[in-house]
Each structure stands twice: as structure tokens, then as C-alpha cells.
Amino acid sequence: MNTAFRGAALALLPMLLAACASSTTNATDKTSVMPSSSRVEPEFVLLGELHDNPDHHRARAEQLRRLIAQEPKTVVVFEQFSRSEDAAVAQARKTSPGDVNAVIDAAKFDRKGWRWPLHQPLFDAALQSGAEVRGGNIDRDQIRKIVREGDAAWPADLLALRDRTAWTGTQQDALRQDIQVGHCGAMPDAMLPGMVQAQRARDAAMAQAMLDAKNSGAKRVVLIAGNGHVRRDVAVPVYLQAAGVPASDIDAIAYLEPGSATTAGGYDRVERAPAPSREDPCAQFRK
Numbered sequence: 001m002n003t004a005f006r007g008a009a010l011a012l013l014p015m016l017l018a019a020c021a022s023s024t025t026n027a028t029d030k031t032s033v034m035p036s037s038s039r040v041e042p043e044f045v046l047l048g049e050l051h052d053n054p055d056h057h058r059a060r061a062e063q064l065r066r067l068i069a070q071e072p073k074t075v076v077v078f079e080q081f082s083r084s085e086d087a088a089v090a091q092a093r094k095t096s097p098g099d100v101n102a103v104i105d106a107a108k109f110d111r112k113g114w115r116w117p118l119h120q121p122l123f124d125a126a127l128q129s130g131a132e133v134r135g136g137n138i139d140r141d142q143i144r145k146i147v148r149e150g151d152a153a154w155p156a157d158l159l160a161l162r163d164r165t166a167w168t169g170t171q172q173d174a175l176r177q178d179i180q181v182g183h184c185g186a187m188p189d190a191m192l193p194g195m196v197q198a199q200r201a202r203d204a205a206m207a208q209a210m211l212d213a214k215n216s217g218a219k220r221v222v223l224i225a226g227n228g229h230v231r232r233d234v235a236v237p238v239y240l241q242a243a244g245v246p247a248s249d250i251d252a253i254a255y256l257e258p259g260s261a262t263t264a265g266g267y268d269r270v271e272r273a274p275a276p277s278r279e280d281p282c283a284q285f286r287k
Contacts, residue, residue, distance in 0.1 A: 041067055041070070041071075041220065041251055042220075042248065042249045042250055042251045043214065043219070043220050043221065043245075043249045044210055044214075044220075044221055044223075044240060044245060044249055044250045044251070045067060045220065045221070045222045045223070045251045045253070046222075046223040046225065046229075046230035046236060046237065046250070046251065046252045046253065047060045047063060047064070047222060047223065047224055047225075047230070047253055047255070048225065048226060048227035048228075048229070048230040048252070048253060048254040048255050048267070049224070049225070049226055049227060049255050050226075050227065050255065050256065050257065050260075051114070051115070051118070051226060052115060052118065052276060052278060053255070053257065053273060053275065053276055054118055054276060055273035055274065055276075056255040056271075056273055057118055057119055057120075057121050057122055058121050059255065059271060059273060060121075060122060060224065060255065061121035061122050061124065061125040062125075063253075064076065064122060064125040064126065064129075064222060064224075065125045065129060067220065067222055068125070068126070068129040068131050069129070071219050071220045072129075072130075072131075073217065073218055073219040073220070074129075074131050074132075074218065074219065074220045074221070074222060075131065075132045075133075075134060075213035075214075075218040075220075075221050075222070076122075076126045076131050076132070076133050076134070076221075076222050076224060077134050077135070077136040077206060077209045077210055077213060077221060077222070077223045077224065078107075078122075078133065078134070078135060078136060078137075078224045078225075079136050079137055079202075079206060079223070079224060079225035079226060079229060080107075080109060080110075080114055080119060080135075080137070080224070081104075081107035081108060081109050081135040081136075081137060082107075082108070082135045082137045082138060082139045083134070083135045083136065083137065083138070083205060083208075083209055084135070084139055085106065085107045085108055085135050086134050086135055088106040088107070089103055089106045089107050089133055089134070089135070090132075091106065092105070092106035093127075093133070098127055098128065099127075100120060100123050100124060100127060103123065103127060103133065104116070104123065107135060119224075122224055132213070132218070134209055134212075134213055135209065136205060136206035136209040136210070136223060136225065137202060137205060137206070138155070138158075138201055138202055138205045142155070143198050143201070143202070146194070146197050146198045146201050147191075147194035147195060147197065147198050148194065150193075150194070150197055151197075154197075154201055155201075155205075157208055158201055158204040158205055158208060161204050161207065161208055161239055161242065161243060162200060162201075162204050162239070164242050164243075165204075165238055165239055165242035166238075166242065167238075171233065171234050171238075172196065174233065174234050174263075175196050175199060175200070175234045176192050176196055178228060178234070179192060179195050179196060179199060180192065182228070183285060184281070184282035184285045186282075186285035199228075202229070203229055203234075203235045203236050203238070203239060204239050206223055206225060206229060206236045207236045207237075207238075207239035207240050207243065208239070210223060210236070210240065211240070211243055211245075223236060227254045227255065227256065227262075227267075230252045230253070230254065230267065231252065231254075231263065231266040231267065232250070232252050232265065232266055232267065232268070233263060233265060233266050236252075237250050237252055250268075251268050251269070252266075252267045252268050252269075253267060253268060253269045253270070253271060254266070254267040254269070254270045254271070255270075255271050255272075255273065256270055256271070256272050257272060257273060257274065257275040258272055258274065258275070260272075260275075
């Protein structure tokens with residue numbers, strides 16, 4: 001493998017993983033079902049996104065407010081920061097109640113990488129409601145180690161969850177393809193196994209964060225993450241079910257754009273919003 005490309009890819013890993021988390025497959029989805037205001041949601045609700053679509057964030061913020069109003073003992077888990085920052089975030093909530101900037105600073109939220117303030121409506125909705133906020137991700141250095149070293153670099157709790165999760169060759173191939181599509185076909189084949197490991201570790205981390213929140217007393221847990229992370233067939237729901245959560249207690253909702261594709265059976269519901277003006281997402285891979 002070209003060592004220069006490998007080094008650049010590892011340096012860009014958080015951005016690359018965000019790209020693959022938002023990618024879709026080539027089966028056309030034909031559903032767009034808006035939830036009823038009287039609908040009673042399951043205990044685990046997963047709200048997907050295309051990271052750069054502001055309408056997705058605004059729509060999910062409205063959904064989040066409704067969910068918390070329906071069940072005040074809701075914990076919100078964010079892909080956008082690590083599990084390791086939970087204590088700092090909780091302290092910021094105590095010392096600076098309702099202060100979004102204090103919370104995202106405590107979370108070491110990457111403002112540039114996540115194009116802040118795109119996600120602010122979601123943080124506002126959670127903080128103004130008083131809901132507990134937790135991180136669902138893995139530290140960046142840990143992700144890089146997993147790409148390079150595989151199983152040896154996995155956190156013990158996540159490795160245990162992964163090892164009890166059924167995983168087929170079909171799922172492995174689907175995730176490899178999803179990552180490659182998300183990188184515009186530019187990812188060297190030699191890097192794909194490591195990238196699949198990293199994606200699986202992040203999915204397991206988000207699932208474990210949701211499980212920990214439920215075990216600590218939450219009546220409902222909501223995940224805020226990219227569409228790729230909420231897929232029922234290869235992502236967070238797979239690990240939730242491996243831990244004993246019934247499929248009926250999981251609601252996986254994708255937020256897509258008109259004409260964008262999704263995988264058959266990958267989501268329980270799909271919401272759509274117009275695409276924003278954006279640059280060619282593949283341009284960075286041609287440099």
C-alpha cells in the first residue's frame with residue numbers, strides 16, 4: 001500500500017468515518033412515513049442523519065423534544081463525542097445549566113469537523129428539556145489504533161459485545177461496500193478490513209452507551225448518529241439485539257434526501273428533506 005496514502009487516510013479518519021456513516025446502498029427506498037404525534041415510541045430510538053443537512057437536524061430536534069416530553073426519563077446519546085467525556089459533560093451541566101457551549105467544550109466536540117452550529121438544535125432540545133446527554137463514540141486515537149491493530153486495540157467491553165454478536169459474510173461484505181461507496185471508491189482494498197473494524201467498534205460503542213443508559217435508569221434512550229450507524233442490518237441495532245434487546249423495542253429512523261437510496265429492510269422509517277447546496281463530496285479523494 002502507498003504509505004503516504006495510508007498516513008493521509010489515518011489523519012483524516014474521523015472525517016472518513018463520518019462519510020461512510022452517512023453513505024447508502026443502491027436499493028431504492030419507497031417509503032416516507034411521518035410519525036403520528038400520538039405514536040408511542042419503543043425504548044430505543046435511533047435517529048439518523050446526513051451530517052451536513054441542516055433540515056435533518058431541525059426535524060430531529062422537533063422529534064427529540066416530542067420524545068422527551070412523552071418520556072421525561074430519556075437519555076440522549078450523541079455520536080459526536082466520546083463515551084470518555086461523560087463525566088466532564090455531567091459536571092458542565094451542573095456548573096453551567098443550559099449552556100450549550102460549556103457542554104460541547106466539556107465534550108471536546110469538534111466544531112470544525114461537525115460544522116457547528118449544524119447540530120446545535122439537537123443540543124438545545126436536549127439541554128432545554130433537562131434530558132441527560134451522553135457520548136456514544138470512541139476516542140479518535142483509539143479508532144486509529146483499531147484500524148492499525150484490530151482486536152488488540154478494542155476496548156474490552158466492546159470486544160465482549162462484538163463477540164456475542166452474530167455476524168455473517170453477507171454483513172461483512174455489505175459494510176465493506178458501504179465504506180467503499182462512502183469513500184467514492186478511493187479506499188485501497190488493503191485498508192478496508194481496518195476500516196470495517198473501526199466502523200464495527202463505533203457501532204458497538206454506541207450500542208453499549210445506549211445499554212448503559214438504560215441500565216442506569218433511563219426509560220428511553222435516543223441515539224443521534226449518521227444513517228449508516230442506525231441501519232438494522234449491519235449497525236447499532238445488531239449489537240443491541242445481541243445484548244438481548246427485542247427487535248420490537250428498537251426504532252431505526254433514517255433521514256435522507258429526495259431520490260437518495262437506502263437498503264431494503266435497513267430502517268423502520270424514512271424521513272426526507274431537500275438537499276442543501278454542497279460541494280462534490282468526492283473531490284477530497286481526487287487530490
